[in-house]
Structures are given as C-alpha cells and as structure tokens.
Amino acid sequence: MSRSEDDSCSSSEDEEVSVDETKVQELENKIVANPYDYGTHVELLNLLNKGGDVDRCREVRERMSGIFPLTPEMWLAWIKQERLFLPLDPTRVRDTLRNLYSRAVNDYSSVRLWCQYCSDATSVLDYEETRIREIFEQALSAIGLHVTKGSELWDQYRQYEDTLLQTIKEKLAEDNCTEKEFLQDLYNKQRSRVENLFQRQLAVPLNGLEYAMSEYKTWLGGAHADIPIALQNRYETALKKLQAVTSYEQALDNTAPPHEEEYFYYIEHERKHGDPARVICLMERAITDNPLNSNRWVDYLRYLDQILKVKSVVLLAYSRAVRNVPWIVEVWTQYMLAQQRYQLHFSHIDETLEEALKNGFQDSASHLSLWRCYLSCHWRQERFQPLNTNGSEKHLDNNPLNAAFQRGINFINQTFGEEGDPQGELTFFMAECEGLRDDVQSFRVLMSGLFESKIYKEQTSLWLKYIALELRFGDITEARRIYQKAVQCNTDNPQMIIQRFLNFESVHGTLETFDNTAVKCRRQQKKIDEKSAKEAEKLALQNKRSSENKGKSRPNAKEGFGKSKNDQKNKHDNKPASSKKRKISSEPENQKDTKVMKQNTKSPEKTSFPKKPATDSTEIDKSKYPLTIFVSNLSYDATEDDLNNTFKHVGSIVDIRLVKSVNNKSRGFGYVEFHRREEVMAALEMDRVPVLNRPCYVNECKEKTADDKTEFKYKMGMESHKLFINNLPYETTESQLREMFGKISDIKSLRMVTTKSGKFKGFAYVEYSDSESAKKAILELNDNMIGDRKMSVAISNPPGKSAAPKHSDSSLISEKAEDGTKRKMKMNFMIPRAISKPKTKQSDEVKTENKAAASNSLTDSNNTLGNLSESRSKAISRDEAPKQMLSNSQFSKLFYK
Numbered sequence: 001m002s003r004s005e006d007d008s009c010s011s012s013e014d015e016e017v018s019v020d021e022t023k024v025q026e027l028e029n030k031i032v033a034n035p036y037d038y039g040t041h042v043e044l045l046n047l048l049n050k051g052g053d054v055d056r057c058r059e060v061r062e063r064m065s066g067i068f069p070l071t072p073e074m075w076l077a078w079i080k081q082e083r084l085f086l087p088l089d090p091t092r093v094r095d096t097l098r099n100l101y102s103r104a105v106n107d108y109s110s111v112r113l114w115c116q117y118c119s120d121a122t123s124v125l126d127y128e129e130t131r132i133r134e135i136f137e138q139a140l141s142a143i144g145l146h147v148t149k150g151s152e153l154w155d156q157y158r159q160y161e162d163t164l165l166q167t168i169k170e171k172l173a174e175d176n177c178t179e180k181e182f183l184q185d186l187y188n189k190q191r192s193r194v195e196n197l198f199q200r201q202l203a204v205p206l207n208g209l210e211y212a213m214s215e216y217k218t219w220l221g222g223a224h225a226d227i228p229i230a231l232q233n234r235y236e237t238a239l240k241k242l243q244a245v246t247s248y249e250q251a252l253d254n255t256a257p258p259h260e261e262e263y264f265y266y267i268e269h270e271r272k273h274g275d276p277a278r279v280i281c282l283m284e285r286a287i288t289d290n291p292l293n294s295n296r297w298v299d300y301l302r303y304l305d306q307i308l309k310v311k312s313v314v315l316l317a318y319s320r321a322v323r324n325v326p327w328i329v330e331v332w333t334q335y336m337l338a339q340q341r342y343q344l345h346f347s348h349i350d351e352t353l354e355e356a357l358k359n360g361f362q363d364s365a366s367h368l369s370l371w372r373c374y375l376s377c378h379w380r381q382e383r384f385q386p387l388n389t390n391g392s393e394k395h396l397d398n399n400p401l402n403a404a405f406q407r408g409i410n411f412i413n414q415t416f417g418e419e420g421d422p423q424g425e426l427t428f429f430m431a432e433c434e435g436l437r438d439d440v441q442s443f444r445v446l447m448s449g450l451f452e453s454k455i456y457k458e459q460t461s462l463w464l465k466y467i468a469l470e471l472r473f474g475d476i477t478e479a480r481r482i483y484q485k486a487v488q489c490n491t492d493n494p495q496m497i498i499q500r501f502l503n504f505e506s507v508h509g510t511l512e513t514f515d516n517t518a519v520k521c522r523r524q525q526k527k528i529d530e531k532s533a534k535e536a537e538k539l540a541l542q543n544k545r546s547s548e549n550k551g552k553s554r555p556n557a558k559e560g561f562g563k564s565k566n567d568q569k570n571k572h573d574n575k576p577a578s579s580k581k582r583k584i585s586s587e588p589e590n591q592k593d594t595k596v597m598k599q600n601t602k603s604p605e606k607t608s609f610p611k612k613p614a615t616d617s618t619e620i621d622k623s624k625y626p627l628t629i630f631v632s633n634l635s636y637d638a639t640e641d642d643l644n645n646t647f648k649h650v651g652s653i654v655d656i657r658l659v660k661s662v663n664n665k666s667r668g669f670g671y672v673e674f675h676r677r678e679e680v681m682a683a684l685e686m687d688r689v690p691v692l693n694r695p696c697y698v699n700e701c702k703e704k705t706a707d708d709k710t711e712f713k714y715k716m717g718m719e720s721h722k723l724f725i726n727n728l729p730y731e732t733t734e735s736q737l738r739e740m741f742g743k744i745s746d747i748k749s750l751r752m753v754t755t756k757s758g759k760f761k762g763f764a765y766v767e768y769s770d771s772e773s774a775k776k777a778i779l780e781l782n783d784n785m786i787g788d789r790k791m792s793v794a795i796s797n798p799p800g801k802s803a804a805p806k807h808s809d810s811s812l813i814s815e816k817a818e819d820g821t822k823r824k825m826k827m828n829f830m831i832p833r834a835i836s837k838p839k840t841k842q843s844d845e846v847k848t849e850n851k852a853a854a855s856n857s858l859t860d861s862n863n864t865l866g867n868l869s870e871s872r873s874k875a876i877s878r879d880e881a882p883k884q885m886l887s888n889s890q891f892s893k894l895f896y897k
Contacts, residue, residue: 019051031063036360038068054081065103069291069323072110075100079116086124098125105142106316108291109284111149114139115156122160132160144204145281147242147249151208154201161197165190194219203234205242245269258290260652261676268678276307287324294325295652301334311342322355329366332356333373340377349377357411363641364412364420371408371426378404379433405430418455424462428469435473443473451485460486460493464500476508487524494528507788624673627654628701629683632669633756634658635692639666646691647672651679671701694758718797720771721748723778726763726794729787736786741766744780745773765796 027044030037041064048057061078064070070078079100086093101117121127121135136157144150168187171177198216202209213235217225227235248266252259263286270279283300290296301321304314318335325331336349353374361367382401409427412420421427431446447466451457463486470479483501491497498521505514631643640656647653651674658670674680680700688695725737734752741747749767754760768774774795782793 019048019053023047035067041068049077057081067323069107069320070104072104072108072113072288075104075107075113076116079104083124094124094126101125105138107320108288109142109281110288111143111146111152114143115153118153118156118160129164136160141277142284143281145206145278146285147205147245148207148253150204151201151206151212154197154204154206154212158194158197158201161190161194165194199231199234202231203238205238205245207242209235209238209242241274244273258293259286260290260293263289263296264651264676264678276303279303280308280313291324294328294331295648297321297325298328298330298649301331305334305338314338315342315344322352326356326359327361329356329361329369332359333369336373336377340380346378346381349374364416367412367415368421368425371412372429375401375404375408375426375429383433383436401433402430405433418453422455423459424450424456428465432469435469438473440473443469444478457489458491460491460496463489463491463497467500467504479504480509480513484520487521494524498525622703625701625703626677627675627680628671628673629680630669630699630701631672632697632699633694634666634668634670634696635694636666636668638668638692638694640670642691643670643672646689646696647683647686650682650686651675690758695754695756718795719767720795721769721774722765722767722796723774724763724765724794724796724798726792727789728760728762728764728791729789730760730762732760732762732764732786737764737766740781740786741777744777745769 024044024047027040027047030040031044034040041060045057045060045064048060058078061070061074079097082093082096082100086097097120101120104113105117118132118136118139121132127135136153139153140157144153165187168183168190172180172183172187177183198212198219201212202216206212214223217223217227220226245266248262248269251262252266255262263282267279267282267286270282274282280303283296283303286296287293287300301314301317304310304317308314315338318331318338321331322335332352332355336352339348339352340346353370356370357367361370378401382399405426409421409430412426427446427450431443431450434440434442434446447469451462451466456462463482467479467482467486470482483497483504486497487494487501501517502514502521505517509517634643638658640658643656643658644653654673654675656670656672659667661667672683674683684698684700687698689698690696723741732752734750737750737752738747741750745768747766748769750764752760752764766777768777778793778795781791784791784793
C-alpha cells in the first residue's frame with residue numbers, strides 16, 4: 001500500500017463511534033504476524049481514531065513510527081490530537097509536542113509541517129528567542145528554497161522579527177523609559193535582523209519576489225527608497241533564475257503526483273545551473289511526493305556522498321532512506337560505509353547490519369552483498385590490530401573479525417546452502433585477510449576446507465584464484481601441490497588448468513619438474529580426450545535414435561502433407577527393390593554416428609518439418625524502439641535479474657526481455673525498455689559494461705535495413721595524443737595502467753581491448769589531453785618491463801581498412817543466380833594443367849616480347865604445342881592478349897599434353 005498524503009488516519013474530527021474490538025484484535029494479530037504491513041497499521045489507526053481512543057491511537061502511532069516514516073499529514077493529526085490536552089497538563093503536553101515536532105521534520109521535508117512548527121515555536125512551545133531563531137533557520141535550510149511555497153516561511157520569519165522590533169519601538173516611545181540607551185542599541189540590532197532577512201529573501205528565486213521587493217522599499221521609507229547596488233544585482237539574478245525554472249514549476253502544477261518525468265528534467269537543470277542547496281531542496285520535494293521510489297533515493301544519497309559531504313545531513317538522509325526503501329540492499333551497504341566514513345562507533349554499524357538482516361531479503365545475492373560490506377568495514381576497523389594480544393597460539397576464532405567472518409559464512413550456508421555463495425567470496429575474503437596478517441596456516445586451512453566441496457572444486461577460476469593467493473602469501477612448493485590437485489579434479493575447463501600448470505613450471509620449476517609435469521599433463525589430457533570422445537559418441541547415438549524416431553512418427557514434409565497414408569504406401573511400393581536394400585558401409589560406427597549428427601544439425605531452412613513454436617515471444621512494438629536498447633554478447637547464464645542490476649541505476653526500467661531458444665535457454669541477447677529517452681541515452685554510454693564478467697554490447701533498438709552498415713567505433717589513423725600499448729601480460733589490470741601512465745599526466749580515457757568473453761588481449765589504448773604528454777610517456781615508459789614482458793608504447797596509428805580487390809582473373813565467369821543477381825564463379829576446372837601456370841611479374845620489355853611471341857605462335861599453325869603453351873603462359877591478361885582464337889584441333893591437343 002502506498003503512503004499517499006490523503007491517508008484517512010488524519011481525520012480526527014470524525015464523529016466518534018464505538019470501536020469494533022473484534023476487528024481491532026484481528027488487525028493486531030495481523031501486525032504481530034507481519035509488522036511490516038503498512039496497510040494494516042493504517043487501517044487499525046483509522047478504526048481507533050474514529051472511536052476517539054486517544055491512548056491507543058498514541059500507542060499505534062508510536063509503534064508505526066518505529067518501523068515506517070509517517071506522512072506530514074499523519075504527524076499533524078497526531079500533534080493536533082495532543083494539543084487538545086494542553087490546558088489540562090501544560091508542561092507534559094508541551095514536552096510531548098516538542099518531541100513530536102523534532103521527530104516529524106526528520107521524516108519528510110514538508111512546507112506545511114515546518115510552518116506549523118515555527119508558528120507553535122513562537123507560541124505554545126514556549127521557546128526562548130534564541131531557540132526560535134534556530135528553528136526558523138533550520139526551516140529555511142530545509143524548505144527556504146522551495147520556489148512556489150518558500151516565501152511563506154520567509155514572510156513568517158520576518159513577521160516574527162518585525163513584531164519584536166515593534167515591541168522595542170513601543171517601549172522606547174514610553175515617557176517613563178529609564179533604559180533608552182540600552183533599548184536603542186537593542187532596537188538597532190533588531191532592525192538589522194529584519195533588514196538582513198529582507199536582503200536574504202530577495203536573493204532567492206521564489207514566487208512573489210517582486211512583492212517582497214515592494215515590501216522592502218515600503219519598510220525602508222517608500223517606493224523611491226535607495227536600494228544598494230549589490231542587493232539590486234542579486235535581486236535581478238534571482239529573477240532570471242526564477243524565470244528559468246518557471247516552466248518546470250508549471251509542469252509540476254499541471255500533472256498529477258508523483259511527477260517522475262517532470263522532476264527528472266527539473267533536477268537535471270538544477271544540477272547544471274544551480275547550487276547544491278537548490279538541488280537538495282528539489283530532491284527532497286521529489287522524495288516527499290514519491291517516498292517509495294528507490295531510484296530517487298539512491299540518486300539522492302549518491303549526490304550527498306559525492307557533493308555535499310556534510311556528516312549530519314548525510315547520516316540523517318541514510319537513516320530516512322532505510323525506513324522508506326528497506327528492500328534496496330545498496331541503501332543498507334552505503335549506510336554502513338557512511339557510518340564508517342564519518343567515524344561513528346562500530347556498534348552503529350553492527351546495529352545497521354542487524355536491522356538489514358531483519359528486513360527479510362529473499363535472494364542470496366542481497367545477503368552476500370550485506371555481509372561483504374559489513375566484513376569490509378570490520379576489516380578496515382581492525383586491520384592494524386594484532387591477531388592476538390596474549391602471545392598464545394593463533395586460532396581462527398580468537399578475535400571479533402574472524403568471529404564475524406564465521407557468522408557470515410554460517411548464515412549464508414544455513415539460509416541458502418552452498419549455492420548462496422557460489423564463488424566462495426566470503427571464505428576467499430577471510431583467507432586473504434589471514435594472509436595479509438601473515439597467518440599462512442589459517443589461510444591454508446580455510447582454502448583447503450573450501451575446496452572439499454564439489455561446487456567449488458569444479459570451478460577452474462576458483463583454483464586459479466587459490467593458487468594466486470598461495471603465490472602471494474605462501475611458497476612455490478605449496479602452489480605446485482595445489483596445481484597437481486587441480487589437474488586431477490574434474491573442473492569446468494581442464495585445458496586451462498593444464499596450460500597454466502605448464503606455464504607455472506616453465507617459470508618456477510627446473511627442467512626435471514617441467515618434464516615430469518608435462519608427462520602427467522599429457523596423461524591427464526588423454527583421459528580428458530577419451531571422456532570427451534565417449535560423450536560425443538553417446539550424444540551422436542542419441543541424436544541418431546531421435547532422428548529415426550522422428551522419421552517414423554511423421555512423414556516427409558514435401559511428400560506427406562496433403563496425401564493419405566495409402567498414397568504414400570503405394571508410392572514406396574512402386575520403387576525398385578534395389579532401392580530398399582541398405583548399402584553396407586565400410587566406415588567405422590563412430591563416423592556413421594558423426595554423419596548422422598551432422599545431418600540432424602542442418603539449418604532450419606533445409607529441414608522438411610515445420611519449426612517448433614518458441615516458448616516466449618520477443619517481438620517488439622516498433623513504436624517502443626526509441627525507448628529500448630538492444631543488449632548482446634551476454635553470457636548464457638545471464639538472467640533478467642542480472643540485466644536489471646546492471647541498468648537499474650540508469651532510470652526506471654519498464655520491461656526486460658531476454659531472448660530464449662526453444663529449450664528455454666538464453667541466446668545471449670535481449671532488450672531493455674525504459675520510461676524516457678534520456679534513460680536510453682544514458683544506458684548507451686554503458687556499452688561494454690561487464691555482466692557476469694563478460695562485456696555486453698549496448699546498442700539502440702532499430703529495424704535493420706539493407707543500407708545499414710556497421711561502423712567502427714573508434715577513429716582510424718594517427719592520433720598524436722593517444723598511445724598504443726602492446727605486449728602486455730594477460731594478467732594486467734586497469735588500475736596498474738592508470739597508476740603507471742597517470743604519473744605522466746591526467747588520463748582522459750583508457751581502453752583495454754578484450755575478447756567477446758571479456759578476456760584481455762594484451763594491448764590497450766591510453767588517451768591524454770595533449771600530444772606532449774603522449775610523447776613524454778613514450779620516452780619514459782617504452783620498453784619498460786611489466787611482469788615478465790617488455791612493454792611497447794607508441795603513438796596510436798591503426799591501419800585503415802583496405803577495399804576488397806577487384807577480380808581480374810580470366811577464369812571468372814558471370815552467372816545469374818536465382819535471386820536475379822550476378823555472381824562470379826571460378827572456371828579453373830575447365831583449364832588444362834598444362835596452361836594453368838602461375839603468373840609472374842615481368843618488365844615492360846619482356847611483356848612486349850611475350851605479346852609478339854604470342855601473336856606469331858597463333859598465326860603459325862605449324863608451331864609446336866610446347867611453343868603454344870609457353871606463349872600462353874607468358875600472356876599478361878585477357879585484355880592485353882591477342883583476340884585471334886585457337887582452332888578446334890589446336891585446343892584438343894592441349895588436353896593430351
């Protein structure tokens with residue numbers, strides 16, 4: 001149930017009726033069963049409110065506010081109900097109202113709520129002047145920049161200060177005044193306060209700014225009062241800003257909440273032209289109108305983290321966010337990081353984790369993200385503390401960090417099983433921490449325990465990660481033992497393990513260990529090949545049987561459709577007997593099966609059976625093309641959730657369609673539809689973003705035409721400010737290159753060239769803002785060693801793509817294809833081998849002699865066949881050769897050469 005502003009719980013003025021206790025108890029039971037059911041809380045509050053049960057209403061509101069943020073209307077209704085008891089117990093009620101107001105303004109930024117707070121602060125709350133001014137200043141910070149309603153608060157603030165000014169003025173006018181000097185000084189200070197408020201308001205783009213200026217002039221003494229030049233300039237600037245945002249405000253007035261698109265364009269405008277305070281005020285307005293929009297909260301929190309960086313504001317925003325959108329795991333993880341960033345006691349991070357775990361995330365990825373973030377904070381908190389302080393033997397469970405790791409690992413395993421952490425992230429993280437603390441024994445215990453499980457033992461990438469950590473923290477001998485164990489396991493990519501093992505021995509081993517390893521690897525490779533052959537043979541046999549069953553169960557499409565069974569039977573009976581005999585083949589059985597398998601894998605266009613309908617439709621309405629992106633080169637394991645996690649921060653996703661095969665398996669591409677065109681453009685900037693460690697290609701969704709040509713994304717030709725870095729190790733990371741080339745100058749862009757599967761190809765491009773930086777990088781970094789390779793650095797100058805050569809071979813003839821186009825075919829099979837000799841380059845003189853010799857040989861019918869062949873082999877081309885034709889007898893003799 002959405003939290004709209006018209007929650008009927010604010011209707012405290014309704015006529016009191018008797019409370020249905022049975023219904024109340026029923027709702028109470030529902031809340032006990034599910035405390036996070038917002039609608040049940042509201043329904044119970046409405047029921048009690050109509051019955052006039054103030055005490056129970058107070059209890060329900062207290063319980064509800066502990067779980068959810070209350071709307072401004074609900075807070076005002078609560079405050080109004082408590083004010084009824086003010087005459088009976090002024091002190092208690094005043095304290096209650098103060099507490100309610102301080103809590104209410106922290107939930108949402110509401111103009112009405114803040115104005116009511118300021119009004120009561122000057123009256124029933126009985127605050128001193130200093131405290132009242134503090135409340136007004138807090139209100140100005142929250143809503144003072146509200147374009148359409150902010151002037152209401154400014155006017156209220158000025159009226160309060162002006163009232164104090166008039167009170168002092170009246171005292172000065174009394175005849176028996178004995179403190180005129182003191183009051184005069186007080187009057188001057190108060191007048192400065194009022195004038196300062198006028199000047200501050202006139203510099204803010206608010207509706208009614210012209211009226212505020214006329215009031216200021218009247219206050220100064222008349223319409224012709226002199227306005228300071230600096231104030232006049234600020235006033236005119238504010239008017240221009242007001243004019244620039246008027247269209248955005250009108251769009252908000254003309255549409256119904258939650259104004260998602262209107263706020264999006266408005267916020268983008270303020271980000272480009274406004275100051276952070278105005279952006280924050282506008283974002284608060286957007287959140288108040290739609291507090292359950294998770295994308296809006298995430299965008300707001302990121303802005304506060306990156307731009308504002310004010311501890312009190314940032315932490316308060318996070319505490320509000322986790323109560324409004326508690327189902328977004330990113331909000332919880334960033335909240336823990338913000339708490340550590342602003343150096344809160346670690347107990348606050350513990351409390352945040354516990355609250356997040358109570359939220360009831362359903363997927364393992366969310367829990368894994370929570371624990372990973374929490375353990376990272378814990379590691380940073382204790383990384384410089386010794387593992388133990390009493391000098392005893394080191395154990396895994398003798399410090400809070402390891403206890404936290406064990407708790408996280410156990411939580412994931414007990415809740416989701418081993419599949420909850422398919423990559424063993426938490427165990428690897430814990431093992432790496434132990435290695436960094438020089439506790440190699442604990443590191444090895446954790447790793448060996450992890451690889452006892454089949455789910456981790458079968459993953460090649462995890463073995464290689466394990467070995468890399470062993471080389472980092474341990475020794476060569478143990479790494480060799482791990483390689484040997486990995487080679488013996490049935491991994492998903494045994495060839496890679498074998499190749500890496502051989503590379504390892506070639507670097508770290510002796511010739512003897514290398515030879516022994518090569519023998520073991522060949523033996524293991526043979527087993528792998530035999531197993532693969534058996535599986536292929538089994539698959540071929542299954543395909544053969546499947547093909548035979550299909551042939552028996554349905555007739556040939558070209559012959560069977562539209563004919564009766566008798567007609568088909570008669571047709572077969574009329575065939576010669578010899579056609580029914582099966583020819584005995586001398587081929588081995590496995591080759592027969594291979595042929596059958598190839599026949600069964602023909603393209604759908606050639607098969608005679610109708611296609612099987614797809615399991616789901618992926619057709620896209622052409623009208624939605626501008627709002628849709630085409631995502632390709634996806635891993636076959638990628639799901640709609642993976643695409644949603646990748647593109648959700650770009651904007652509001654309408655639909656995700658992953659194209660699947662007949663067997664309901666992903667085909668590696670799909671479509672993502674957004675609400676607005678701006679979100680599509682932002683998504684296109686994410687081209688080559690990794691999804692499951694594989695770069696995906698992001699393109700516009702449009703209908704292909706015959707004129708469409710694929711254009712290369714990057715410039716061809718020399719670019720003096722861009723470097724081409726070659727001969728890099730495949731293990732090179734982007735951070736390494738940024739650190740190395742960033743020392744020369746600021747890097748404008750860095751592109752590491754990868755394969756479609758995301759593997760680094762060993763070369764990259766680094767772009768600077770000027771050519772001088774590129775030249776300096778060549779002088780300092782060219783031929784430097786990176787890993788075991790000598791890096792090559794040069795100016796980027798890729799060769800242009802040459803056009804396809806035109807065929808001038810005389811052996812090509814034109815033939816008209818079925819579709820009406822002409823195609824060229826080789827006719828070499830019609831030329832005798834005696835005259836089909838390769839052509840060689842010759843000088844102009846030799847060409848002339850050859851032409852003369854060819855002409856003489858053709859006119860002399862008594863020349864030998866050898867001379868004729870020699871002259872034809874030296875002919876340059878069909879255009880330059882003589883046009884005289886051979887006789888039939890001469891041409892036939894060529895075949896007997």
